[in-house]
Amino acid sequence: MSQAVLILGATSAIARATAAAFARQGYALYLASRDVDELRRIAADLQLRYGVEVRHGVFDAEATATHEAFFQSVVKAMPALHGMVLAFGFLGDQMAARDFKLGEKIIAANFTGAASILSHCANYFEPLKRGFIIGISSVAGDRGRQSNYVYGAAKGALSLYLQGLRNRLFASGVRVITIKPGFVDTAMTYGLPGLFLVASPQDIGARIVRSLDKPADVVYLPWFWRYIMLIIRHIPEPVFKRLKL
Amino acid sequence: MVTKVAPISGWGRYPVEPCELERPERYADLRPFEGGLIVRGQGRSYGDASLNENGRVLLTERVNRLLELDAEKGILRAEAGVTLAEALDVIVPKGWFLPVTPGTKFVSLGGCVAADVHGKNHHCDGSFGDHVLEMEMILADGRRMLCSPAEKPALFWATVGGMGLTGIIGEVALKLTPVQSGHMMVRHHSADNLEQLFQLLEDPATDDRYTVAWLDSLATGQHLGRGIAMFGHHASREELPSGMESSSKPKRSHSIPFDFPAFALNSLSIGAFNALYYSREGRKREPFLSGYDPYFYPLDAIGNWNRLYGKRGFMQYQCVIPGSAAFEGIKTVLEKLSGSRRPSFLAVLKRFGAQGKGLLSFPMAGYTLALDLPIRDEGLFDLLAELDKVVLKHGGRVYLAKDARLSAESFRAMYPRYNDWLKIKKAADPKNIFSSNLSRRLKIAEEAA
Ligand SMILES: Cc1cc2nc3c(=O)[nH]c(=O)nc-3n(C[C@H](O)[C@H](O)[C@H](O)COP(=O)(O)OP(=O)(O)OC[C@H]3O[C@@H](n4cnc5c(N)ncnc54)[C@H](O)[C@@H]3O)c2cc1C
Ligand SMILES: NC(=O)c1ccc[n+]([C@@H]2O[C@H](COP(=O)([O-])OP(=O)(O)OC[C@H]3O[C@@H](n4cnc5c(N)ncnc54)[C@H](OP(=O)(O)O)[C@@H]3O)[C@@H](O)[C@H]2O)c1
Numbered sequence: 001m002s003q004a005v006l007i008l009g010a011t012s013a014i015a016r017a018t019a020a021a022f023a024r025q026g027y028a029l030y031l032a033s034r035d036v037d038e039l040r041r042i043a044a045d046l047q048l049r050y051g052v053e054v055r056h057g058v059f060d061a062e063a064t065a066t067h068e069a070f071f072q073s074v075v076k077a078m079p080a081l082h083g084m085v086l087a088f089g090f091l092g093d094q095m096a097a098r099d100f101k102l103g104e105k106i107i108a109a110n111f112t113g114a115a116s117i118l119s120h121c122a123n124y125f126e127p128l129k130r131g132f133i134i135g136i137s138s139v140a141g142d143r144g145r146q147s148n149y150v151y152g153a154a155k156g157a158l159s160l161y162l163q164g165l166r167n168r169l170f171a172s173g174v175r176v177i178t179i180k181p182g183f184v185d186t187a188m189t190y191g192l193p194g195l196f197l198v199a200s201p202q203d204i205g206a207r208i209v210r211s212l213d214k215p216a217d218v219v220y221l222p223w224f225w226r227y228i229m230l231i232i233r234h235i236p237e238p239v240f241k242r243l244k245l
Numbered sequence: 246m247v248t249k250v251a252p253i254s255g256w257g258r259y260p261v262e263p264c265e266l267e268r269p270e271r272y273a274d275l276r277p278f279e280g281g282l283i284v285r286g287q288g289r290s291y292g293d294a295s296l297n298e299n300g301r302v303l304l305t306e307r308v309n310r311l312l313e314l315d316a317e318k319g320i321l322r323a324e325a326g327v328t329l330a331e332a333l334d335v336i337v338p339k340g341w342f343l344p345v346t347p348g349t350k351f352v353s354l355g356g357c358v359a360a361d362v363h364g365k366n367h368h369c370d371g372s373f374g375d376h377v378l379e380m381e382m383i384l385a386d387g388r389r390m391l392c393s394p395a396e397k398p399a400l401f402w403a404t405v406g407g408m409g410l411t412g413i414i415g416e417v418a419l420k421l422t423p424v425q426s427g428h429m430m431v432r433h434h435s436a437d438n439l440e441q442l443f444q445l446l447e448d449p450a451t452d453d454r455y456t457v458a459w460l461d462s463l464a465t466g467q468h469l470g471r472g473i474a475m476f477g478h479h480a481s482r483e484e485l486p487s488g489m490e491s492s493s494k495p496k497r498s499h500s501i502p503f504d505f506p507a508f509a510l511n512s513l514s515i516g517a518f519n520a521l522y523y524s525r526e527g528r529k530r531e532p533f534l535s536g537y538d539p540y541f542y543p544l545d546a547i548g549n550w551n552r553l554y555g556k557r558g559f560m561q562y563q564c565v566i567p568g569s570a571a572f573e574g575i576k577t578v579l580e581k582l583s584g585s586r587r588p589s590f591l592a593v594l595k596r597f598g599a600q601g602k603g604l605l606s607f608p609m610a611g612y613t614l615a616l617d618l619p620i621r622d623e624g625l626f627d628l629l630a631e632l633d634k635v636v637l638k639h640g641g642r643v644y645l646a647k648d649a650r651l652s653a654e655s656f657r658a659m660y661p662r663y664n665d666w667l668k669i670k671k672a673a674d675p676k677n678i679f680s681s682n683l684s685r686r687l688k689i690a691e692e693a694a
Contacts, residue, residue, distance in 0.1 A: 013270055
């Protein structure tokens with residue numbers, strides 16, 4: 001039986017490309033998100049193109065009470081589950097900073113929901129002493145900026161959570177990788193002003209899968225974002241707070 | 246949905262218009278927009294068919310999932326944004342091929358239906374629409390509707406060749422052609438003039454499933470219309486040398502990274518190329534094997550080759566002239582062209598089979614000629630208007646998928662089934678929501694020109 005990967009937020013363009021890159025290597029897939037019709041389409045497509053087994057099921061990051069049962073159903077469907085990619089995320093808009101109702105959703109989708117499903121996943125892989133967890137965070141989580149700090153805070157929290165999880169699972173040989181993409185050309189960013197150095201989802205997806213063959217724990221994609229963020233993180237706060245970012 | 250304003254063009258890079266681009270990633274987001282829209286697949290039509298100046302353009306490039314392949318019956322169901330290249334990757338290893346393919350595989354299924362594209366096998370297999378078993382459309386009022394030759398046939402045949410003006414094509418079910426290998430068995434015959442070339446294309450003894458002729462558009466006088474007729478079919482297992490794998494791997498492609506200066510392609514360089522090509526290719530009389538990629542898609546090996554024509558872009562003029570008038574008509578067109586000293590880099594002649602049921606479809610029994618002409622000055626428009634007259638006089642028509650300049654009057658004279666089409670368009674889209682630069686130029690939603 002081929003090893004299987006669970007992809008959460010599988011309807012995202014980055015996730016679709018990541019799933020394709022795994023399928024090309026022969027991995028079976030389990031795709032999950034809230035949109036069943038889309039999952040069915042993407043599953044059929046990946047199956048046809050790469051000839052691997054692809055299953056799908058509904059997953060809502062915000063409905064944390066359902067996560068345990070969801071994860072069990074995945075393990076039941078895919079006994080050879082070997083890894084998971086956490087790709088779901090929600091950018092929301094500027095108003096979220098002023099209206100906590102909106103902000104709460106961003107935190108729930110990007111962080112609380114992620115922490116919940118990650119705990120089930122980690123508990124499963126830890127005793128097996130194998131497997132990998134790839135979490136897609138964001139460069140936005142590296143420093144708070146007035147334009148999207150609610151999203152940034154949630155992604156920053158996710159990065160920190162993944163860091164802790166990596167520390168915990170190291171002893172069991174479970175790989176935890178944090179992916180921090182810069183701008184990627186997806187539905188999340190399409191038509192937004194002020195984008196630069198925009199990467200294609202295909203490129204990012206292929207690199208996410210390749211990160212498993214490399215030693216780095218925190219991967220900026222494409223690589224130059226590591227240096228851009230290095231600079232941004234080192235701007236002294238008295239200066240940074242005056243910038244319009 | 247968030248949109249992005251950007252200048253876009255067809256493959257000929259003329260005209261260029263600012264459009265409001267919407268790029269759904271989910272099937273459910275393929276929806277009409279109240280304020281009017283046109284769908285765009287891969288933007289490989291040459292002129293203004295997929296443009297909507299200062300209006301909405303719905304991109305299908307991300308709605309490109311293969312949904313089902315019945316490997317027994319050879320039926321592929323897929324979303325309209327799937328390209329022929331993506332389909333081929335999956336079907337060829339399973340022993341199937343596209344029933345009809347244009348000269349590039351970087352086109353979408355939706356675009357192939359909407360233009361009812363033809364291939365080198367039109368005289369044997371008809372056009373793309375003849376092989377569509379069923380499609381799901383999203384209409385002007387947002388309703389989804391299945392249509393096929395049996396179910397809603399009027400809408401079906403108005404959409405096949407309808408240039409995106411009847412609704413959004415969402416999914417397509419296509420009947421494939423069985424093949425025993427990914428290779429083609431090819432023969433070339435050279436002809437010294439147009440008459441010989443016509444004879445070669447008409448002769449049942451030399452005919453094959455795929456035929457096309459390349460013309461030296463600069464040859465004049467007694468050599469007018471000299472060229473090479475190319476014949477081919479899918480190689481059978483027996484025709485492959487032993488040990489040869491049955492699918493052919495595409496080569497890596499190169500890309501034109503910048504606009505060539507417009508003078509790069511002039512009479513001299515094209516003349517030199519043509520003479521060379523003519524003598525080299527004309528010698529391949531013995532049948533030879535070719536991968537399907539170089540055979541069907543030689544130009545795809547060079548990405549963005551449209552940039553060779555320089556910044557101002559180019560036009561492809563493709564006309565068809567029916568029946569017995571074809572020889573005289575094509576000859577007159579070639580004479581006018583060589584008289585104008587406007588070199589055409591690409592000149593392709595092909596025999597068509599019978600006209601299909603698509604009400605605005607281009608093919609009709611006769612001969613079709615396609616010419617690539619760089620835009621250097623306004624004079625080109627005058628020349629093409631003159632060619633329109635020749636085509637009309639001989640009862641022919643011009644291909645809308647390649648067009649950027651035909652007049653509304655000529656369009657009506659060339660497409661006699663247009664009135665039938667308009668009735669269906671008005672019933673399906675009474676507010677004319679599906680509208681493009683092409684449709685407005687041809688005044689297509691209006692009774693009279
Ligand atoms: C190198 C080259 C060679 C070619 N060779 C041939 C050939 O041999 N034979 C031939 O017939 N054509 C040929 N063509 C033309 C090409 O096949 C057609 O123009 C085809 O329609 C392009 O498909 P597209 O996806 O790029 O469509 P676009 O150019 O994006 O759109 C073309 C038309 O289709 C409509 N459309 C696209 N998708 C949809 C949809 N989902 N729903 C409704 N309407 C839609 C658009 O509104 C527009 O009117 C060639 C083009 C090139 C560049
Ligand atoms: N695009 C960028 O520039 C960029 C940059 C850095 C990081 N990222 C991150 O990359 C990941 C993929 O993003 P994308 O750009 O491809 O965005 P996208 O197209 O907007 O995809 C977001 C995905 O998240 C899922 N999702 C959202 N809320 C959910 C919820 N409550 N429960 C379950 N699934 C939910 C969506 O699935 P359904 O709607 O089907 O449920 C969808 O698959 C995200 O984590 C994003 O934050 C993106």
